[in-house]
Amino acid sequence: MNTLAPIRxxxxxxxxxxxxxxxxxxxxxxxxxxxxxxxxxxxxxxITWLASDHAPQMxxxxxxxxxxxxxxxxxxxxxxxxxxxxxANAKRSWQMIENGEPVCRANVVRTPERERxxxxxxxxxxxxxxxxxxxxxxxxxxxxxxxxVLLPRLxxxxxMRGALIxxxxxxxxxxxxxxxxxxxxxxxxxxPKDFGARLLQMISLGRADYSVExxxxxxxxxxxxxxxxxxxxxxSDLVMAGIACSRTPWGLAAIRGxxxxxxxxxxxxxxxxxxxxxxxxxxxxxxxxRFDAFYRERARPSRIDP
Numbered sequence: 001m002n003t004l005a006p007i008r009x010x011x012x013x014x015x016x017x018x019x020x021x022x023x024x025x026x027x028x029x030x031x032x033x034x035x036x037x038x039x040x041x042x043x044x045x046x047i048t049w050l051a052s053d054h055a056p057q058m059x060x061x062x063x064x065x066x067x068x069x070x071x072x073x074x075x076x077x078x079x080x081x082x083x084x085x086x087x088a089n090a091k092r093s094w095q096m097i098e099n100g101e102p103v104c105r106a107n108v109v110r111t112p113e114r115e116r117x118x119x120x121x122x123x124x125x126x127x128x129x130x131x132x133x134x135x136x137x138x139x140x141x142x143x144x145x146x147x148x149v150l151l152p153r154l155x156x157x158x159x160m161r162g163a164l165i166x167x168x169x170x171x172x173x174x175x176x177x178x179x180x181x182x183x184x185x186x187x188x189x190x191x192p193k194d195f196g197a198r199l200l201q202m203i204s205l206g207r208a209d210y211s212v213e214x215x216x217x218x219x220x221x222x223x224x225x226x227x228x229x230x231x232x233x234x235x236s237d238l239v240m241a242g243i244a245c246s247r248t249p250w251g252l253a254a255i256r257g258x259x260x261x262x263x264x265x266x267x268x269x270x271x272x273x274x275x276x277x278x279x280x281x282x283x284x285x286x287x288x289x290r291f292d293a294f295y296r297e298r299a300r301p302s303r304i305d306p
Contacts, residue, residue: 041253042249042250042252042253043253044081044250044253044254044257045080045081045082046081046082046083046084046102047074047081047082047083047084047102047103047104047245047254048084048085048086048101048102048103048104049067049070049071049083049084049085049086049103049104049105049106050086050087050088050092050093050096050097050103050104050105051065051067051085051086051087051088051105051106052087052088052089052090052093052192066106066107066274067085067106067107068085069270069274070106070243070258071083071085073261073262073267073270074258074261077261077262077264077267078257078258078260078261081257086103089165089166089167089191089192090165090166090167090168090191091166091167091168091191092167092191093105093167094114094117094167096246097117097118097244097245097246097247098117099246100246100247100248100251101246102246102248102250102251102254103245103246104243104244104245104246104251104254104255104258105243105244106123106243107123107124107241107242107243108120108241108242108243108244109169109170109171109239109240109241110122110240110241110242110244111169111171111172111175112172114169114244116247117246117247118244118245118246118247118251119244119245119246119247119251119252119254119255119304120242120243120244120255121242121243121255121258121259121262121302121304122240122241122242122294122298122302123241123242123243123262123271123298124240124241124242124271124274124275125238125239125240125241125290125291125294126214126238126239126241126275127214127215127238127239127279127283127287128171128174128232128235128236128237128238128239129170129171129174129212129213129214129215129232129235129239130212130213130214130215130229130230130231130232131149131151131154131210131211131212131229131230131231131232132200132203132210132211132212132213132217132218132227132228132229132230133203133209133210133227133228133230134203134204134206134209134210134226134227134228135225135226135227135228136226137160137209137210138228138230140160141154141230142154142157143230144233146231146233147230147231148230148231148232148233148236149230149231149232149233150233151174151177151178151212151232151233151234151235152177152180152181154210155177155178155181155182155185155187156181156182156185157186158184158185158186159186160186160209160210161186161187161188161208161209161210162185162186162187162188162208162209162210162211162212163187163188163190163199163202163203163207163208163210163211164178164187164188164189164190164199164211164212165189165190165191165192165199166189166190166191167191170212171235171239173234173235173237174212174232174235177234177235178212188208197217197220197221199211199213200213200217200218200221200224200227201221203227204224204226204227212232213229215229215283216278216279219278220278238287238290243255243258245258252304252306255304256304259301259302259304260301262298263298263299263300263301263302264299264300264301265299267298267299268295268296268298268299269295271295271298272291272295275291
């Protein structure tokens with residue numbers, strides 16, 4: 001039974017994800033599918049999806065979001081499994097995953113730290129998050145000759161107020177920059193229930209000056225004319241994202257079933273279509289060769305070890 005009716009979700013989110021993982025293929029986890037060694041096979045009958053990828057202003061096909069699109073696809077390719085959606089912000093989602101609860105989350109940045117708590121299957125290779133700022137403040141940003149933001153310098157500027165999502169990974173490179181910010185910084189952390197649209201609204205209203213977000217978040221927010229995205233120096237590589245399930249026998253069975261459903265040409269095509277919808281023509285062209293290589297790999301089942 002599909003339980004999408006109660007929700008209105010928005011994509012991507014792909015954002016909109018990690019420089020060190022940008023070259024990881026869809027076959028990154030080694031090992032053949034099957035039960036965990038030394039244990040009995042686990043049958044997956046229900047998957048609870050933790051989601052925050054929605055934006056109320058989106059309608060029509062865009063309202064289904066990343067999680068909704070995944071469920072719609074799995075309903076056809078993995079029949080007999082019931083899907084439920086529970087809205088949870090990034091911080092709460094990872095607490096549940098780390099606690100070993102039988103849950104999964106779509107469109108998650110894949111990092112070595114997170115792999116200790118979850119099983120992954122790669123689903124998207126996406127452009128990295130960028131700095132989102134009010135257009136009127138562009139001249140105040142510290143930038144290099146190529147126009148890229150010098151994020152460590154910005155984080156040390158207490159006259160500029162940052163707003164970030166608590167518990168969210170922006171990819172290893174950006175995560176390291178953010179973790180190294182001075183103790184007396186002017187960055188506030190929030191736990192919004194949505195994908196981050198409220199933080200963009202805060203910036204538009206002057207309650208914060210900047211955030212770090214996927215470029216596609218601006219599309220989800222209706223392309224506000226007063227906001228602009230700026231690339232960040234040192235964080236220009238594509239970022240790997242995927243579906244994550246708790247690192248338990250149940251989670252292993254769930255991620256293998258999900259991976260098998262997507263490990264075919266039509267699965268790769270579905271994922272690619274979902275991503276391309278949120279990219280600019282320039283981004284599609286710039287990363288075309290990388291996208292082609294990734295989706296060729298994604299068209300086959302991955303090797304996932306316990």
